[in-house]
Structures are given as structure tokens and as C-alpha cells.
Amino acid sequence: MRYHTPTSFADAAAIAAGTTGTLRFLAGGTDVLVQMRAGMVQPDDLIDLKHIPGVDKIERTAEGGWRIGVAVPGIVLGGHAELVRDWPGVVEGMNLVGSTQVQGRATLAGNLCNGSPAADSVPGMVAAGAVATVTGPNGTREIPVENIPAGPGKTNLAKGEVISAITLPPRGKNGGDAYLRFIPRTEMDIAVVGCAVNLRLDGDKVVEARVALGAVAPTVLLSEACAKAIIGTTLDDAALAALAKAAEGEAKPISDKRGTKEFRIDVAGVLARRAAKIAYDRAKGTSK
């Protein structure tokens, strides 16, 4: 195995483009190192991104959003008061990943590129409208986060491409987001279903909404039907019922060791309702 420590994303992309065998990028390592130890993957090339300047930074963008480096661990996101005030749903999703020790290493970009449909940080990012900056041999492009995963363990990144930052849009006024997952235990588990809701209010009325569902399809789903069910409503009982029905309709899960198909469909509706209420209260400013 060759271990690389490039100091720029252009170099990282060039190294990646030149590899022929199994390649892994190393950010926090909480997936890659575990998979290596378990014998699931034996990379020929391992490219450590942590030597690139800026990968550990959280910065305001000119537009008022947030640019998050690919090596910023969950615990730093959770400790960033302004970011948490803007995007509590994104941060609470990331903070559900693993243990306290894992939080000291695990990153948004790594969670995204691991390609798990159950990744806890991804629905929050998708609902928020986060964008991944991707650097490749031919330069840089911006891709909505929901278009990165291609299926379990796979991404849509081309050979030589690497995520160089995650950008969250400006929060703006009267907005709120939330993420909930279902696990049978209280922590240290993988989402059986996940759901993030991001919305904006005008008065009591929902005027914008994005709803993302995790672990109910090969990739995290951005559901237009769910958003439609609550836009224009005050999130009354009828709207919540319509949202639950829409979420159940969107869910296309499988039965596996973590839960049955029927269960996942039911719980997708339950979590959508519950997450929407939290996001609504946050947008109202009645809860954090």
C-alpha cells in the first residue's frame, strides 16, 4: 500500500488520477480504517487529505453560508455556536455518528463519500441544500450533495475527483431544520430510518420546505412529495398526516438485518412528522 500526503487538492486529484488499483481517501478514517482492519478493503493507494491547508476550517461564505473543510470532525461542528444556530439539523445528524471518540475524527465529507444510505449526516445536508465542491484533474465543480452517493458504498465522483469542501447555504430568516433517526438502542447504532426536514415560514405558514429520507432507498432521497405536503400549510394535523403519507409513499426500503421493509415504511412517516414539528418550532424560535 502506498500512503500519500498531498498538500493541495490539485495534487490529491493528480495522484488519484494516476492510480490503477484500489484507492481510498483518508479524512477522519472512521470508515476507511475500520474497513481495512476488518479486511473489507485493502487499498493499494491511500491519500491522506489532512495535510492540505484549510481542511480543518469552518468559514463564513461571502453570501452568508458556511464552507466546511473535509477534515472538520463532528465534535468541532457541534461546538461551533453560530453554525449550530443556523443549521441545528445538519449538526445534530453529524453528531449522531458513532461514539464520542469517533466524533473526534469523523467528517461530513467522509460520511457522504462512504456512500451508506443510512449515513446520519447526509439527510440533513440534503435537506439544507448543501453543495459539495469537487476537485478533479480538469478543475473544480459544484455538485448538490444529494447527487454524490450512487448507491451503497458507491459515489458518482469520477476517477481522480475528490471532495474539497462542503458548503451550506445562508440560513436566512424564519428557517429551521431538524434530523431524526430511528435506532432500537439509544446510541452506537446505525439508522434504520432517518429523516431531515428543512423549512421556512412566513408567519405561521410554511413557504419553503425540503425533506430528505435516509435508509429507505439505495441513496438518501430528496422528496418533493413530502415538501409539497407541507408547503402552504401551518403544519396542522392534516398537513402532518399528508406528510406522513407522502413519506411512506416515497420510501422504497428493503428488509435486512436492521429492520423490515414494512417497519421502515411506517417509521419513515412517523419520523417525517416528528422532524417537521421540530423544524417548525425552530423556525418559529420556540425551540432550539
Place this chain on the structure above:
Amino acid sequence: MARDDVKTGYKYVGTRPNRPDGLDKVTGRARYGADFSLPGMLWAAVVRSPHAHARIVKIDASKALALEGVKAVVTRADLPTGLTGEDLNLQDNTLAGEKALYDGHAVAAVAATSQLLAQDAARLIEVTYEVLPHVTDVDAAMAPGAPVIRPGVADYSVPEGMHGNVARYMEFGHGDVEAGFAAADLVREHTYKTEATHQGYIEPHAAVGQLGEDGRGEMWVCTQGHWYIRRMSAAVLGIEAANLRVTPSEIGGGFGGKTTIFMEPLTLALSKKAGGRPVKLVMSRSEVLRATGPTASASMDVKIGMKKDGTITAGQVFFRMQGGAFPGMSPIGEALPCAFACYDIPALKHEAVEVIANRPKAAAYRAPGSPMAAFAVESMVDELCRELGLDPIEVRLKNGAKNGSKSSYGPVYNVIGLQETLEAAKAHPNYAIPLGPNQGRGVASGFWFNHGGETSVSLAVGEDGTATVMIGTPDIGGSRASIGLMVAETLGIPYEDVRVNVVETGALGVNEPTHGSRATFASGKAAVEAANQAIKEMCKRAAAEWEIDAEAVEWKDGAAHPAGPNAGKFPPMTIGEIGSKMGGSGGPISGHHEVTAGGYGASFGTHVVDVEVDPETGRTTVLRYLVVQDAGTAIHPAYVEGQYQGGAAQGIGWALNEEYVYGPDGRLQNPVFLDYRIPVASDLPMIDTVIVEVPNPGHPYGVRGVGETGITPPLPAIASAIAGATGARIRSLPCSPPKVLAAIKALKG
């Protein structure tokens, strides 16, 4: 309950000193199995079958052996032939013979100069398999058309006409069950199922073994019983047990799973082939889950009749249990006697079959067989109580076993504490807390026989007046502290002056493992006898110095005293004084006792649990949990409470989320703790404990084993609490959210 023949008012027994192993464990100084290394040591890795059932056509290790640094490969061809019975089963499990019998079955092992190299080499060993039909579920293994995985497995007990995977049959009972059912006001009959669960110890199996061409060897190993490891390893390898010296490490949990061998002989076989260099083998968590003993899975028919006043008139069970691909491993012989052990019922019929399936060879797990049996019988008792509107504690008080009751499995109970645990549970504040919406309360009692067994203990008096105790039962639950307290009490010296060591096979006679909740009972009993022997000798030394008869000397408060005014006037002679002069007064002073310890008394317990179920997701939260159990005498109450809480925690895991999930290909789907869902700390409330003390007349301090009973009631208590919260009765563990939600939805129609 006050009894004249039981001494109370102890100075050390019943106190809570710091645990002797505590500092070592929290500072990292304690040496566990994987911490041991030797000069020139090699590392081993194991090649395991990816198939549930397959003929091994060919094993080609040439590529592995060609790697520089690879020193040895062993396959079944390197082991002796001609073994029979359980020795053959152990050998078959150590390395597969003609067939791999489960996903994870060891097929070959390799030793190399580093762990990484050994793992690389293992990947280069090419095994050609012919995949065969498999079966993993207990009921499916008995169904018509199921593949017979080991023809001829049935022993003499199996009636003709049963499926070829049935290995053993047993039955017993008393009274006329048909008459009993006829006399009942309500008779119910259901089938209950439990999934296999793993002991889940934190420390994976680890061993360093060394074996020379001369057949003499040593092993350093994480185990609950090093004499068992010695005998089993020697049998598998065809060497003399006496030529193998086995030293146990500190142990990071066992719960029964470390009373047998899995990979340990491989270290010796590889060492011998590698010219006698020591070989270390440490299992990964996945290897532990795929290839070491879980407990059996079970499918159980239960029928019970009850009168309107709660009197149980008759009971009948038929248990089917699978303990993997090897006969003798499913605990039907324990499950049946445990089934109705808490009750005194006029008519009972018990039947069970052991079934083999393509799963790993089961091992003991905390009260083997009893939790499954309790799930079936105690769930059914709860169903009858709810249907008849009866209080579950009152019904158990009415029908429960008492002193002098003839037990459901034959022997008469001497002095037992079941009724006392029920009274204490009834009186506990938890039992009176009002329940809110979606909340339910479950009650169940449980039983374990406990055990005595082969025991050998030595004690040496130090020149400084201390005592060193040598025991052969590895300390998995605080037995060093408890034995130290009993020896301190007997000798009348401070607890800090007693040191208890677990010693290797060369230092004592044969000791059975720490199993059956026997260590504090049996090693403790022998240690007290050894101390008494040392006291006798110390009295003799004092008598010689005083020039009086030894019978005229008595021992109290750590010193020899003249027994009375007629014996003469001498100041007391302390253990320190006697110890400092013993070289000149006749030589070192020690005591020794060996016994197959009898007189162990059963421990009964009663648990009360409150849960809340999310009606929209089926997720269960344990709100509060109460364990009441009879300890006989609690020597070190904090350790006793720890055993109660630990048993409850494992039982809660078994009840709620733990299960072996096999895919259609027969492969284990969840061999990691991420997906094999044992409870995490935040899943559990602080578990309340009440120690009931009904002293055991068979022990000098009244000890009963306390380690196992506690895992028994949680399975039915949780399921009954869920039934109370939702109206839905789960008869198949685990009560996982998908199952509970489906049951809630089915109720609503």
C-alpha cells in the same frame, strides 16, 4: 428469616472493601490474554469457512508457505485420528474434517512472524469447497425435507421416527397432567421462541501456546477453567495432559463462554510444527461471534392450567433446542429442570429434543437453558394471570416452591428463598408506582441450581502474619475479594492482610472452571477449611511454646489464646508472632483443602420491570428495573449487586434486541457489535437491587452462588411488561421494534 444455626454479626464478611483487581484494571496493569508475549513468538491467523455447510475438497497452502516469514500451516491432517465422543466433537470444532459445518468454522491455521503477515498468509490459503444444503433454524432443522447434516448423530434416547438432526431426547414428570388440566378453569397452550445470543464478553479469546517435539508444552490463556483447557487441548492434539502447563490470564468476561476450547489447541499445533516457537492467537470480534459459543436457540411448546383463584393445576412443556452442529451442546438437560423449578405443581410433564443445525458449537451462557425455559413458562403464567385478573406476585406466592417442597425435577428443596424474594418485590416501592400511558409492568421469577464441583485450594501463612490463598477458579465476578473476606473472617486478620491468587495448573490439584456460580461457594468453602487447618497448626505451635496441650488453645481475633483459666496464663500469640518464628517451630505453616463440594444451595430471584413502548415505532424503553435475589449470605454486597445488575442487563439485551441473524445463504449477517445489538449503557436505567439473605446451611458462611439466576427472569418480565403496555404478547424473542410494531398493528386490525 432467623435461624439458630447460622452465625451473623461478622467483622469482614458483608463489608465492601475495594476490589483487589480494581487498580490493576483501571491503570492497565492487569494482564489479559492478548497482553502476553514471549521472545521469538509467532502470530497465528485462522482460515474460516464462508459456507454454512460444505465438503472440503482441497486445501492448498503452497502460496502461503512460500511467503517469507510464514513458519507453519496446520489443517485437520496434522491432528491425530481415532478420537471419539466429546473429544472428537472438540477436535472437529477446532479444525473442520471432511466438512465445514457452519459459517466461520476453522479450516486451517497459519503462523508467521507478524500478525499482518499471518493474516496475509491466511488469505493465500486456497480452499476448494463443495457447497451442501444447510439449515440454521431450530424448527426448520426438524422439518421434513431438512438436510441431515451429520447422519447418525442420534443417541440411544431418540425415539424412532424423529428427524435425522435430532441428537437427544429426554422426558420426565410426575402426577396426572390430563386430570390437572381438566381441573383447571383456564388452560392455555402456546409456542415460544428464543434466538441464540452471545455471551458478549469484552475480551476476545486469546492464547499463547508453546509445544515442543517432546510433547511438553505450556499455554497462557484467557479462560474460566485452565484444567479444562488443558484436558481438552491435550485430547484434541493427542498429548499427555500432565505434560501441558496452563496459566490463566486476567479475564475480561466469560459468562460461561470461556469454559471450553475453540482455537486454543491451534497455538500448540502450530508451535510444534514451527519448531517449538511460541505462537499467539487473538480472535477478532467477528471471529468471536461467528465461531465461539453463543447459547442455543429454542422453540418451546407450553401448556398450563390455572384455577380462578390462581392455583396452577398442571403444566406441560416440549422444548426444541439447537446448539450448533455438534451434539451435546444445547442445554435441554438444564432447561427442563429449570422450567417449573419455581413452582410446586401437582402434575408436570417435561419433554425436550436437542437438534443440530449449521451454526457454531454452542457453549455455556449464564444459567444455560434457564432463561429460555423461563421465557416460555413465566410468559405463560403471566398470560394466565392477566386473563384471570390476578396479581402475578400473589399467584407466584401461592404456587411457589418453599422449604421442603419436592422440586419439579425431583430433589427436595432444603432451605430456599423464593418466597422471601416475592415478598420483598411486593413490598418494594417500585411495585406501587402508578403507570402512565403506553407503560406496562412485568414480573417473573427465576432459578439456578448452582454448583459445587472439584475444588483444590491452598493457603500459606506469611512470616509477617499475612495469608496467601491459592485458588484454581479464575475470578470473573469478584471471587478473589469474597474469598479474601471469608479467609480474613476465619483467621481473624484484616482483609488487607489476605492475598488471593489464581494459580496455574502446576500449583494445585484439578479445579473445575469457574462455572455454575461455584467459585465463591466452592473455592470459598475450601479456603475456609484450609484456613481452619492453618489455625489448627498455629494453635499447635503456640501450645508447644506454652508447653500445654494443643486442645487447650483456642483461636480468636488473629491470635492463639489459652482456652480457659485452667490452660494457664499466657498473653495471646498473634499470627504475626507465630509466622515470624515458624521456621524454628516446625517449618512453614499452610493449610490445604480439596473436595468435590456438595451442599450448594439454589438461588431464586424475582424481577419487576416497567417499560414504555412508543406505539408508533414499537420501541421499548426500560423505565425502571428491580432485581430481588437470594444470596444466602452476601460476602461482598457490592459484587453481589453487580452480579444482579449484570444478569439483568444481559437478559434485557436478550429480550429486546440481541439475535443471531442468518441470511438465506446460512451466513451470519451481524458478526459485529454495531449490528449485534447488546444494550449500551444509556439504554438501561440504574438497576435497583434487593439482596435477600436466606443463608445456605451447606456453606460455613451461608453462601449461595449468585451469578446466574439474574439473567433468567428478564426475558419473560420484559415481554410481559410490553404486553401490559400494548396489549400485544410477543412470544418470539427478541421484542425488537419491527416485531412489536407489527404486533400492535395486528391488534388494531
